[in-house]
Amino acid sequence: MTRPPFSRRLTLALVAAGLCLTACSSAGDAGGDPAGPFAVWDPYPQFDGTSEWVKVIERCGAEAGVRVERQAYDTSDLTNKVLLAAQQGVAPNVLVVDNPVVSTLAEGGVLKANEDVGLDASAASPNLLAAGEVAGKAYGVPIGANTLALYYNKAVLAQAGVDPASLTDWASLDAALAKVVAAGKKGITFSAIGTEEGSFQFLPWFWGAGAELTDLASPRAVAAVELWKSWLDRRYAPNSVIGNTQTTSWQEFATGEYAFAENGTWQLGNAGELGFEYGVIPIPSRDGGVAPAPTGGEFVTVPVQGSADREATAAKIAGCLTGADTVLATDTALTYVSAIGSVREQQVAAKPELAVWVDAVQAAKGRTGDGLGTRYPRISQPLWTAVQEVLTGSKPASGALADAQRAAASAK
Amino acid sequence: MARRTLVGWAFLAPLVAYLLLCYGYPLLTTIDLSVRDYTVRTFVHGGAPVVGLANYTAVFADPVFRTALLNTLVFTAASLVFQYTTGLALAVFFSRHFRLSATLRALFLVPWLLPLIVSASTWAWMFNSEAGVVNAALAWFGLDAVHWLTSPDWALVSVIAANVWIGIPFNLVVLYSGLRNIPAEVHEASALDGASAWQSFRHVTFPMLRPVSAVTLLLGLVYTLKVFDLVWIMTRGGPGGASTTLATWSYELGFGSMLPRFGPSAAVGNVLILLAVVAGLVYVRVQRHQEAS
Numbered sequence: 001m002t003r004p005p006f007s008r009r010l011t012l013a014l015v016a017a018g019l020c021l022t023a024c025s026s027a028g029d030a031g032g033d034p035a036g037p038f039a040v041w042d043p044y045p046q047f048d049g050t051s052e053w054v055k056v057i058e059r060c061g062a063e064a065g066v067r068v069e070r071q072a073y074d075t076s077d078l079t080n081k082v083l084l085a086a087q088q089g090v091a092p093n094v095l096v097v098d099n100p101v102v103s104t105l106a107e108g109g110v111l112k113a114n115e116d117v118g119l120d121a122s123a124a125s126p127n128l129l130a131a132g133e134v135a136g137k138a139y140g141v142p143i144g145a146n147t148l149a150l151y152y153n154k155a156v157l158a159q160a161g162v163d164p165a166s167l168t169d170w171a172s173l174d175a176a177l178a179k180v181v182a183a184g185k186k187g188i189t190f191s192a193i194g195t196e197e198g199s200f201q202f203l204p205w206f207w208g209a210g211a212e213l214t215d216l217a218s219p220r221a222v223a224a225v226e227l228w229k230s231w232l233d234r235r236y237a238p239n240s241v242i243g244n245t246q247t248t249s250w251q252e253f254a255t256g257e258y259a260f261a262e263n264g265t266w267q268l269g270n271a272g273e274l275g276f277e278y279g280v281i282p283i284p285s286r287d288g289g290v291a292p293a294p295t296g297g298e299f300v301t302v303p304v305q306g307s308a309d310r311e312a313t314a315a316k317i318a319g320c321l322t323g324a325d326t327v328l329a330t331d332t333a334l335t336y337v338s339a340i341g342s343v344r345e346q347q348v349a350a351k352p353e354l355a356v357w358v359d360a361v362q363a364a365k366g367r368t369g370d371g372l373g374t375r376y377p378r379i380s381q382p383l384w385t386a387v388q389e390v391l392t393g394s395k396p397a398s399g400a401l402a403d404a405q406r407a408a409a410s411a412k
Numbered sequence: 413m414a415r416r417t418l419v420g421w422a423f424l425a426p427l428v429a430y431l432l433l434c435y436g437y438p439l440l441t442t443i444d445l446s447v448r449d450y451t452v453r454t455f456v457h458g459g460a461p462v463v464g465l466a467n468y469t470a471v472f473a474d475p476v477f478r479t480a481l482l483n484t485l486v487f488t489a490a491s492l493v494f495q496y497t498t499g500l501a502l503a504v505f506f507s508r509h510f511r512l513s514a515t516l517r518a519l520f521l522v523p524w525l526l527p528l529i530v531s532a533s534t535w536a537w538m539f540n541s542e543a544g545v546v547n548a549a550l551a552w553f554g555l556d557a558v559h560w561l562t563s564p565d566w567a568l569v570s571v572i573a574a575n576v577w578i579g580i581p582f583n584l585v586v587l588y589s590g591l592r593n594i595p596a597e598v599h600e601a602s603a604l605d606g607a608s609a610w611q612s613f614r615h616v617t618f619p620m621l622r623p624v625s626a627v628t629l630l631l632g633l634v635y636t637l638k639v640f641d642l643v644w645i646m647t648r649g650g651p652g653g654a655s656t657t658l659a660t661w662s663y664e665l666g667f668g669s670m671l672p673r674f675g676p677s678a679a680v681g682n683v684l685i686l687l688a689v690v691a692g693l694v695y696v697r698v699q700r701h702q703e704a705s
Contacts, residue, residue, distance in 0.1 A: 083455060083672070087456050087458075101670050107452060107453060108452030110456055193648055193650070194648050194651060194652065195668065239542070239559045239562050242561075243561045243562045377670045377671035378671065381669050385653065388653075389652040392563060392564050394654075
């Protein structure tokens with residue numbers, strides 16, 4: 001029996017593999033097809049085809065005269081999906097994405113700047129828009145915003161003799177926590193987990209002390225970490241906060257044992273089902289007043305798609321999705337505070353208890369704002385690590401933050 | 413003849429294509445990722461410069477590397493020791509037939525059947541410092557609460573405990589079938605020679621089980637080195653990196669923040685693969701040595 005030479009056998013095998021590769025890669029083109037429907041990707045898998053949000057997308061597509069195909073992803077999954085899709089040239093036509101990711105995608109050349117596609121963001125509040133600004137250009141329009149505030153349990157505060165209106169700075173909050181714990185209840189729960197969620201929750205205290213993300217080791221930053229640490233030491237806060245996500249922290253608050261929980265606008269739906277009366281106050285800053293909390297919520301953006309026509313049409317859809325007349329329904333469904341002033345007024349008129357959230361959003365700051373952009377993730381990681389090191393007692397606050405500042409400064 | 417060769421190749425082609433596509437290509441891509449300096453822009457648009465081993469030197473120089481490597485070794489070694497000894501003890505126990513032994517043995521397989529997210533979340537609940545059942549039990553005995561998942565001293569211990577629980581069924585099943593393959597005559601012979609139960613186990617059962625033990629431990633080693641989900645769900649590698657392993661660190665670098673660092677992430681992943689390959693080679697060598705002797 002004669003055997004073909006090895007090279008021929010190898011070629012055959014490679015051809016077989018190659019055939020399979022092309023077969024696989026030709027499937028699943030999303031936005032790349034110049035005549036196909038417009039792909040809209042969002043991180044709202046909770047909304048199915050019958051939801052108001054999907055109807056809004058379809059209406060906006062119809063207004064732009066095109067067919068749209070909507071695809072929902074888990075928010076933690078969406079960034080990687082978009083990066084891979086952009087690499088393969090099949091990015092969606094309209095992308096709804098978490099605000100701190102916008103600058104990363106913009107710097108990566110995945111997104112079109114608003115001015116280049118005629119997307120108008122002028123109705124949105126500047127403090128919210130800032131998260132999507134890279135090198136002087138704005139990318140995308142915020143669809144709405146959520147942020148953090150302090151939920152409190154009315155019965156627990158009443159029992160401890162604390163008036164929530166008196167909580168205007170750190171000292172009064174500390175005093176309230178002391179009273180609550182003395183009354184045999186638990187003080188405050190939050191999330192200090194070693195992920196972005198931990199930094200997100202820490203920032204109101206960090207910014208509320210007057211610290212800046214460009215200097216993690218400042219005495220003001222140290223004061224913020226020491227505030228949290230003192231709560232753990234004095235048992236005002238449970239040790240479990242070190243591992244808490246915002247969801248598990250909410251579950252602790254839902255037991256009814258805690259006076260306060262630092263949590264977001266998105267819990268308002270669950271708050272109605274707590275089984276006890278709750279209230280909300282803005283997070284106080286160190287010396288009084290509302291602390292700037294980080295903004296959450298998504299931006300509607302237009303990815304690069306290689307055809308100016310399609311990009312312009314995508315911008316029309318994006319403009320429609322964030323327009324004053326459509327966005328009220330979307331923000332209500334998402335329990336977001338609108339990015340547009342006039343819509344916010346409508347929201348508060350319909351639901352007065354949203355007023356405190358509107359205040360919080362107006363005081364809020366984008367994490368990637370202040371010109372930080374893609375430097376933010378490099379700062380956030382050392383920051384949450386330092387917070388964890390301090391809370392577990394592995395390092396003193398000043399040492400941990402000095403290390404964090406070194407790590408943040410040395411990162412590219 | 414040529415036709416027969418072609419037919420042979422036709423049968424082989426699916427396998428070769430599968431191997432190339434599902435093993436060769438990803439492996440090569442990971443190596444390629446690990447020797448380039450990727451930014452988000454170059455990841456999308458191509459043209460990431462080749463930087464040789466710079467990602468590796470950066471990873472090795474990172475203080476996290478020492479912690480992650482040490483944690484990985486401790487996690488793997490401790491998991492294997494406890495999984496294997498408990499699994500072996502249970503296998504020996506179940507190899508004596510008694511009523512309900514089959515039912516009980518089936519119950520021991522439950523950890524294996526549960527989705528990992530369920531078991532890991534349940535363990536995280538049980539170890540919760542405030543509301544966990546473990547601390548409640550300690551309190552019942554008048555002991556102080558332990559911060560199982562939120563203390564740097566205990567986090568690794570806790571994830572190891574959960575991993576041991578998950579690994580026991582695998583060890584039990586494989587070692588049990590190994591025990592069944594040892595002929596009854598040798599035990600009878602050793603009993604006739606007056607060996608005690610311990611002597612019989614020490615000098616007959618255990619040596620005869622050695623090949624099965626070796627396979628169990630090697631497979632366990634490869635599984636355990638790459639354990640990610642359990643640690644991630646229970647502690648996210650924290651607090652402050654106290655339970656970070658190479659697997660969780662690799663994930664954290666690549667996907668854990670909003671700005672992916674694919675190069676260093678791939679480098680850590682490759683170090684992990686290398687560790688598994690070395691373990692495999694050691695196993696092959698030991699086995700050859702055994703066969704030769």
